[in-house]
Amino acid sequence: MNTISNLLLGASAAVLVSFGSMAAAQDCPRGDLDKRFCDADGDLIADIPTDPAQLVDPDTLIFAFTPVEDPAVYKSAWSDFLTHLEKETGKSVVFFPVQNNAAQIEAMRSGRLHIAGFNTGSNPLAVNCAGFRSFAIMASKDGSFGYEMEIITYPGSGIEKVEDIKGKQLAFTSPTSNSGFKAPSAILKADYDMIPERDFEPVFSGKHDNSILGVANKDYPAASIANSVMHRMISRDVVKSDQLVSLYKSQTFPTTGYGTAHNLTPELQEKIRNAFFNFNWEGTSLEAEFSKSDEGQFIPITYKEFWEVIRKIDAANGVSYACE
Structure with missing residues (x-):
């Protein structure tokens, strides 16, 4: 098998041919989607191209999981599922360890990524700019799903409530993260009249595990994080629960969304979709990792319905989905 870099370059070359043919704006409904895409059915995601010349059916599929923690942890966690995906599609599948949200979006936008789990906050950008x-x-066995944004500190920090963060440092993860930036920014402004730079010093850790470890080790006085990541880290004894104190817990948000690049052939997209929903979690590496946050199955969703609250948060923050 070729190296990952060779596979990615090959996939990129093949897909960019079809992207090149779509460079000019198409005369079709698209809403917030980039001009390369159409949305004739109004479901807010890119339609599958009707022109066979714009469809791709690669021999090797590239999969990436949202970069919430060390990619090495998740390469192992996803191994059994990717073996199942190979059987269902008849393709080779390679795990692509992306380092940040922007790189993951760009990989799909440029044709180097075929299947992905994009985190809550980057989903709208992936949908509108990359054709995701x-x-x-993921959901628990009873069908419940989601996570909460929490603002955390450490015992003895001198921060007893959210307002005590004023004049101090608050760690975010990245600008594309819902719980790591967008949701806390909107909530702090609306509910506490607290704005970055004016009321506290914002810093960016890069990932949720960095923020959680930073608070646990007293490098940051406070941080906004996804509690699903925190729960998994506590389960693995990466941090201890008594090292952290929760100051705020939000409403429940949808968690990582899984899907495909829009221009895979309809038949291949259907095989990938079926692989998610007929996967038997019991005794697998996926269950071993994600049962720590009480997840044990994939359930179907629609971006239009499930990401409505995230789009509202983006609107409140003045977030643009225009592609750069």
């Missing part, structure tokens, strides 16, 4: 077609999220 989300169809599933």
Whole structure:
């Protein structure tokens, strides 16, 4: 098998041919989607191209999981599922360890990424700029799903409530993260009249595990994080629960959304979709990792419905989905 870099370059070359043919704006409904895409059915995601010349059916599929923690942890966690995906599609599947949200979006936008789990906050950008077609999220065995944004500190920090963060440092993860930036920014402004730079010093850690470890080790006085990541880290004894104190817990948000690049052939997209929903979690590496946050199955979703609250948060923050 070729190296990952060679596979990615090959996939990029093949897909960029079809992207090149779509460079000019198409005369079709698209809403917030980039001009390369159409949305004739109004579901807010890119339509599958009707022109066979714009479809791709690669021999090797590239999969990436949202970069919330060390990619090495998740390469192992996803191994059994990717073996299942190979059987269902008849393709080779390679795990692509992306380092940040922007790189993951760009990989799909440029044709180097075929299947992905994009985190809550980057989903709208992936949908509108990269042609991501989300169809599933993880849920617990009873069908419940989601996570909360929490603002955390450490015992003895001198911060007893959210307002005590004024004049201090608050760690975010990245600008594309919902719980790591967008949701806390909107909530702090609306509910506490607290604005970055004016009321506190914002810093960016890069990832949720960095923020959580930073608070646990007293490098940051406070941080906004996804509590699903925190729960998994506590389960693995990466941090201890008594090292952290929760100051705020939000409403429940949808978690990582899974889907495909829009221009895979309809038949291949259907095989990938089926692989998610017929996967037997019991005794697998996926269950071993994600049962720590009480997740045990994939359930179908629609971006239009499930990401409505995230789009509202983006609107409140003045976030643009224009591609750069």
